[in-house]
Amino acid sequence: MTIRPLHLAVLGATGAVGRALVQALEESDLPVASLALLASEHSAGAELDFRDDVLRAAAVGPGAFAGKDLAFFAAGAATSRAHLEAARAAGCAVVDLTPAFRGDAEVPLVLPPLNADALAGFARRGVVAVPGPASAQLALALAPLHRAAGVERASSVVLEAVSGAGQKGVSELEAELRAMLSFQEPPPPTALPHRAAFNVVPQVGPFGDDGASEEERAVAADVRRLLGSSLRVGVTAVRVPVFYGHVQLVSVKLRRALGAAAARELFRQAPGVKLVDAPQEGVYPMPMLAVNDDAVLVGRVRDDPTQEHGLDLVLCGDNLRQGGASTAIELAKLLAEKHLKLG
Structure with a gap:
């Protein structure tokens, strides 16, 4: 089945999973008409390469999902819960990569090689959950x-x-290794409960x-x-x-x-x-x-x-791909082929 080019958004585009999503989208054959990068106020303005273009992340706000066919939510459970209704109101389907809806009986938890048929329950809430890596x-x-x-x-x-704790986990281990290999005291951990380096x-x-x-x-x-x-x-x-x-x-x-x-x-x-x-x-x-x-x-x-x-x-x-970006894109393809009303 031919899918028309989709208008997409990535919520949490500057995080570890969000960046992996943008990279996986670039490598995939999913047709993309437009891609909006959405982030927090702190991360707004960050730039990512995508298919011979440079995209700048914008702060998520009112109207962020208007005109979008589908959004990938990858900014944490609280953020997913906060923005789901706005996406639904805009007619934008959601593929959620956070823990926000994995335990919700009304939201299908789908891993395409195993239970793609469960996507039939997508319409109830307008969201499908990606299992954790x-x-x-x-x-x-x-x-x-x-x-x-x-x-x-x-x-x-x-x-x-450590990337399972997001980009902060990656940055934290980098800083700890750099300090300890220079025989310096590492900075105190914030993303993880204890120092990760050599531990x-x-x-x-x-x-x-x-x-x-x-x-x-x-x-x-x-x-x-x-x-x-x-x-x-x-x-x-x-x-x-x-x-x-x-x-x-x-x-x-x-x-x-x-x-x-x-x-x-x-x-x-x-x-x-x-x-x-x-x-x-x-x-x-x-x-x-x-x-x-x-x-x-x-x-x-x-x-x-x-x-x-x-x-x-x-x-x-790879925890950013299987149970992450690649699984989410596979779900997006299935939704576009069978479950989305694309005008």
Whole structure:
């Protein structure tokens, strides 16, 4: 189906995800008639390159979504909630990349390779939610196993890059590394609870009364919503001193026997997944291989001798693309083809 050129907006265009969105749009075949970069008053005026042009970010305000077909929201949950009604009033569809609506039963949570049909519920609120990067990566890897042998339980240790905390997290790690490599005291952290440089922080988001962090609860909830509410999912989220690329160490208990060799064959054929599994040759998922790749890299696939029908594996994905910019653009294409009224 041919899509007419779209009038688009990116809310949060100067942040880490927003910049990745603009870059991914430039690389994509999505036809763009116009692109408005929207930001806070503090970031207004920043310039980004886009398809042989230089675009300047404007402060979001009244009329920002007028004449727009679709807006990508990437400026944080509170900002998404604050501007959704303005977008709806302007007839502008919203693809939201923040946690704002992921748990809302009236808003479809969609990962195109898994549940594109859920977009049928988009019209109810005029918004579709993109699963978080760790959720998307884990769901894509578990999906072929779940179809073939039924996943009874999955446990993941998610090693999250600092870009998961936005551009502030990236800038904070840069400043810390620069200071410490010059034998100086690093500036106190503001985006993260503790210094990231030369450190590992077992906290991503605030803790609840049950001891689980906000990110841990969110990843488990998203995966269950994508793959089935009966799936038991345990998550431990850890911030590591890497700029881009989340890594996950995953243990899976299947309902039926499968085995590592059969699992590898499933991963070779699974959409959104790339098997990177030759450990004897030093080939396995790593952030340096995953950055700027839309696929989830899966490797170190092996049988788990501690449990019946158990598998262990390692995942890695670019957190700004899968469950981020690339997923959002894929959703925009599907909306334009089937769900938007384009005059």
